[in-house]
Amino acid sequence: xxxxxxxxEAVAERGHxxxxxxxxxxxxxxxxxxxxxxxxxxxxxxxxxxxxxxxAACYKVQIACYEAMGLEGLRAYxxxxxxxxxxxxxxxxDIKRGDISDTARRYALAHFGGDFEADFVTLSPYMGMDxxxxxxxxxETAGKGxxxxxxxSNRGMRDFEYLELRNAPGLxxxxxxxxxxxxxxxxxxxxRARPGIxxxxxxxxxxxxxxxxxxxxxxxxxIRSRYANLFFLIPGYGAQGGAAxxxxxxxxxGNGGVxxxxxxxxxxxTVELKAAGRTHEGPDCEADNHFAAEAARRAAIAxxxxxxxxxxxx
Numbered sequence: 224x225x226x227x228x229x230x231x232e233a234v235a236e237r238g239h240x241x242x243x244x245x246x247x248x249x250x251x252x253x254x255x256x257x258x259x260x261x262x263x264x265x266x267x268x269x270x271x272x273x274x275x276x277x278x279a280a281c282y283k284v285q286i287a288c289y290e291a292m293g294l295e296g297l298r299a300y301x302x303x304x305x306x307x308x309x310x311x312x313x314x315x316x317d318i319k320r321g322d323i324s325d326t327a328r329r330y331a332l333a334h335f336g337g338d339f340e341a342d343f344v345t346l347s348p349y350m351g352m353d354x355x356x357x358x359x360x361x362x363e364t365a366g367k368g369x370x371x372x373x374x375x376s377n378r379g380m381r382d383f384e385y386l387e388l389r390n391a392p393g394l395x396x397x398x399x400x401x402x403x404x405x406x407x408x409x410x411x412x413x414x415r416a417r418p419g420i421x422x423x424x425x426x427x428x429x430x431x432x433x434x435x436x437x438x439x440x441x442x443x444x445x446i447r448s449r450y451a452n453l454f455f456l457i458p459g460y461g462a463q464g465g466a467a468x469x470x471x472x473x474x475x476x477g478n479g480g481v482x483x484x485x486x487x488x489x490x491x492x493t494v495e496l497k498a499a500g501r502t503h504e505g506p507d508c509e510a511d512n513h514f515a516a517e518a519a520r521r522a523a524i525a526x527x528x529x530x531x532x533x534x535x536x537x
Contacts, residue, residue: 225425226342226368227454230313232421233280234478238527239470241315241456242275242519243485244268244303245285248292250489252510261295264288267512268303271489272310274516275523280481282307283315283456284341301338313342315370315456321347327357335361343368345429345456348406349383355426359413362425369426371410374403374446376431376459407450414452423479427454430473432465432482443472447479455480460526461487467526471533484526491515491522 248260251267272282284307289300307314316339320330334344335358346369348355361367374384384403407428414424430446433439447455457473459465461484470482492515496503503510510518 224366225362225419226313226366227423227425227427228419228421229366230281230343230368230454230481231419231423231478233313234481237278237280239474239480239482239530240275240279240523240527241281241283241481241483242271242279242488242523243283243285243317243483244271244489245283245288245317245485246489247288250486252492252512252515253505253508254510255512255515259295261289261292261299264292264296265299265302267515268299269306270512270516271519272307272312274520275488276310276312278520278523278527279312281313281315281342283317283483283485285317285485304339304341308340308342315343315345316341317345319345319347319372321350321354323350323354324357327354331358331361335365335367343370345369346371348372348409352409355413359426362417367425370429370456371406371426373406373410373428374430376433376463376465380431380433404449407446407453410453411450418452421478423452423454427456430455430457430480432457432459432470432473434464434466434469440472443469447473447475451475457482460484467529467533470530471537474530474534477531477534482526482530484522487526488519488522492518494518495521 246264246268248256248264251263256263284303286300289296304314316334318334333339334341346355348371358369386402388400388405410426410428413426455473457470457480460470460482474480492510493503495518496510502508
């Protein structure tokens with residue numbers, strides 16, 4: 224059984240929300256910040272996890288936020304991963320690694336075992352499939368999974384991902400194809416060779432939920448249909464402008480993906496304070512970790528319900 228099968232079942236049980244713990248010190252309530260930024264971030268992460276664990280399908284931890292705090296930050300990163308996994312919930316290490324052969328094996332050893340062990344990682348495919356294959360060995364031996372960058376949600380995604388291809392492998396002649404199709408086709412072939420029990424491969428794809436016009440809605444529907452055996456990690460919701468309706472287009476039969484939100488959950492406490500006309504910055508801010516965690520829970524539940532409603536309405 225692959226971890227992707229477990230993630231499918233977690234979505235069926237708890238909904239599509241992936242809580243992004245891209246936690247910077249400025250996201251922690253001011254009164255909870257101490258002499259150690261890394262210590263404050265770790266404490267805040269634990270409060271958020273406890274408040275959302277029954278409404279989140281999984282968590283995603285962005286390593287850059289912790290690397291920026293040095294060695295203490297990496298210890299907080301490792302402990303955050305351990306804390307989530309000890310609670311029996313799946314965690315994605317957002318590391319976006321992409322290197323060849325022997326180097327990839329070293330990365331896989333580091334992030335699929337040891338101090339930084341996670342259930343999934345994010346990978347960049349642009350050095351070729353030999354940068355992906357060493358990671359896949361861990362799918363076969365330990366059920367591990369990965370989400371490979373295919374069509375992302377950032378402003379610059381069109382610089383490369385939308386480059387037109389003449390003959391993308393795996394597509395019929397005459398079908399418009401782009402660089403992201405080349406990635407999706409390779410991953411889909413990998414999934415067909417080794418399907419999980421719910422029909423998805425051990426490795427899925429990143430497919431963004433940026434705001435969509437009519438043509439972009441058709442494109443999203445086509446991507447979902449074309450890569451029916453790929454489970455999606457769907458970024459772009461909330462702070463990046465993506466709505467529940469945008470994310471729902473990338474789901475399949477009410478499942479098939481998790482939708483990540485980071486800032487809109489991490490900083491939900493500031494939104495609630497502003498709405499109430501209360502101070503959310505500086506020493507006069509009344510919020511503590513308990514208040515912030517409860518606000519995060521409310522944001523996660525609202526997100527879950529909105530996505531489920533949007534998926535039903537398609």
